[in-house]
Amino acid sequence: MDSGARWGADDGGRTTVHDLSAHLWRERELLDLLTFKLEEEQLLLSAGRARWLSHATREVEQVLERLRIAGLERATAAAAVAHDWGLPPDATLRDLAAGATDGPWAELLSAHLTAMTDQAAAIRQLRDANAQFLRAASRSTQETLATTDPAPTTYDAHGRSATSGDAHLFDHSF
Structure with a gap:
């Protein structure tokens, strides 16, 4: 495999590591939006503003649907990069970061993984607090x-x- 394919040069429409990184950024933006929507929902709950709670919940559900689609797109891009890098098609982001032996991609993919893991933990805390x-x-x-x-x-x-x-x-009646 040539280094152009490995590092994301234009290869006639194939998914590249640049595309994967763009998908990861988009997913991180959606995770930020989900965090905001859950905090908004929490503020309504703590203020006793039940009138708007259904709207906030619907917005959370809409962001979750967008995240589901973004996750599928990211998984497809990750499988293509994994194929290019000689990794199994179900390679995780951690596997991809470990498989990027040279260049900045190992560090960048690891940074995405760390940020998304932190975002997921914050979202779990908000979800649990809202449920409480x-x-x-x-x-x-x-x-x-x-x-x-x-x-x-x-x-x-x-x-x-x-x-x-x-x-x-x-x-x-009588």
């Missing part, structure tokens, strides 16, 4: 509902609230 907020809100709602008077009330002939035992239903 939701559990607390659900528990609070259940406790509030448990303390309300379970006996249904009706109104008597004078418009006062009466328990169902005091109310009477009369059939005036």
Whole structure:
């Protein structure tokens, strides 16, 4: 294999390591956006602003879908680079970084891996914190509902609230 193919020179439309790096940058940008959306969701939860929570959750889901697509594109680019470098097609980013023996690619791919690992850890923490907020809100709602008077009330002939035992239903059709 010539060094032009190895280092990403224009090779007639084939995916290069430059393309892979561009995919990795795009995925990192989406991970940043996901972090922002989860923090936004957390702010709404902590402020008790349930009105906008469905919008924030929908935006998180949209970013997750974009990330899924970006991940597939990155995996395809990584498989092509792995093939060019004589690595197995299912080589991980760590494997690619280790397989880039000369030039700046080992360091660059390792930096992408480190940054994405750190972003994933931050996202997990936000996800867990948001889930904890939701559990607390659900528990609070259940406790509030448990303390309300379970006996249904009706109104008597004078418009006062009466328990169902005091109310009477009369059939005036006779």
